[in-house]
Amino acid sequence: MNCESARELMSAYYDRELTPDLELAVREHLEDCPHCAHHLAQFEQLSKLATELREPSVPADMWSAIDSSIDRQRLRRDRWARAWRRYSPAAVAAVLLVAASLVAFSYWQNRHAADHRQMAATFGQYLERFHEQPERAEDVLLARYEGRLLPPEQAAGAAKFQPNAPDRLPQGFTRTKLYVLEMPCCTCTQTIYQDEQGHVLALFEHNDQQRDWFGDRPTITAECHGKQTCLVQMRDRLAACWKSGPRHLTIVGARDVEQVAELVAYLDARAPSLAPADSVGQRPHL
Numbered sequence: 350m351n352c353e354s355a356r357e358l359m360s361a362y363y364d365r366e367l368t369p370d371l372e373l374a375v376r377e378h379l380e381d382c383p384h385c386a387h388h389l390a391q392f393e394q395l396s397k398l399a400t401e402l403r404e405p406s407v408p409a410d411m412w413s414a415i416d417s418s419i420d421r422q423r424l425r426r427d428r429w430a431r432a433w434r435r436y437s438p439a440a441v442a443a444v445l446l447v448a449a450s451l452v453a454f455s456y457w458q459n460r461h462a463a464d465h466r467q468m469a470a471t472f473g474q475y476l477e478r479f480h481e482q483p484e485r486a487e488d489v490l491l492a493r494y495e496g497r498l499l500p501p502e503q504a505a506g507a508a509k510f511q512p513n514a515p516d517r518l519p520q521g522f523t524r525t526k527l528y529v530l531e532m533p534c535c536t537c538t539q540t541i542y543q544d545e546q547g548h549v550l551a552l553f554e555h556n557d558q559q560r561d562w563f564g565d566r567p568t569i570t571a572e573c574h575g576k577q578t579c580l581v582q583m584r585d586r587l588a589a590c591w592k593s594g595p596r597h598l599t600i601v602g603a604r605d606v607e608q609v610a611e612l613v614a615y616l617d618a619r620a621p622s623l624a625p626a627d628s629v630g631q632r633p634h635l
Contacts, residue, residue, distance in 0.1 A: 527539070
């Protein structure tokens with residue numbers, strides 16, 4: 350059994366849903382493959398975090414509130430039907446104009462959704478490239494979203510915000526490149542870090558949370574250093590998203606949950622010191 354086949358069966362193996370023959374084949378592969386064994390350990394860690402999350406309790410009066418809401422909607426519908434008979438042709442024309450506007454808005458909304466689907470597909474290609482060639486993965490996004498390589502003092506003006514992109518990160522990572530990307534969601538920054546062993550981290554800063562970037566990859570929400578953080582399994586590495594100050598940060602390529610927590614703490618400690626939006630264009634303090 351090769352690594353690709355083993356990882357496709359990893360979730361079912363962890364949940365003990367495989368036939369005895371397949372379970373034995375995966376177990377034997379894990380004994381000989383440290384990379385897949387590490388992948389399973391990360392999967393177990395994510396699952397453990399998920400079991401520690403609290404499930405919100407259902408309010409006791411929820412169903413009665415739903416019934417009352419349905420009754421109110423029926424009453425409004427009946428009143429609307431009676432009032433419609435009294436409307437003049439001019440009023441009908443006005444209603445039709447509003448309806449046409451709603452159709453146009455629906456068209457824009459569908460197109461917006463299509464842009465996000467395309468963005469998710471492109472980011473999926475980026476994540477696959479990151480696994481194979483992390484030092485070249487940004488090429489996928491640069492080609493699609495007009496990426497510009499800029500020094501930090503110019504990136505602030507291009508992005509309209511001052512990036513939270515220090516020159517160094519914990520565990521020996523040094524900033525090597527900083528890009529500004531014109532993505533469908535917003536103007537984002539992507540900062541590339543590398544350590545002496547050649548390990549790569551990519552840090553994105555953007556306006557809104559972008560969970561759809563990660564498609565159907567295993568994902569949970571947990572607390573890292575007191576912050577609600579979305580953790581995503583990407584083969585033998587992790588991605589993480591959290592809100593930091595007025596924007597959101599996404600890190601790609603973390604080794605484990607402990608490293609994610611350390612990065613969240615380090616970057617959040619810097620967020621309050623960033624200059625306000627009206628000072629964009631000045632040289633950022635890094």
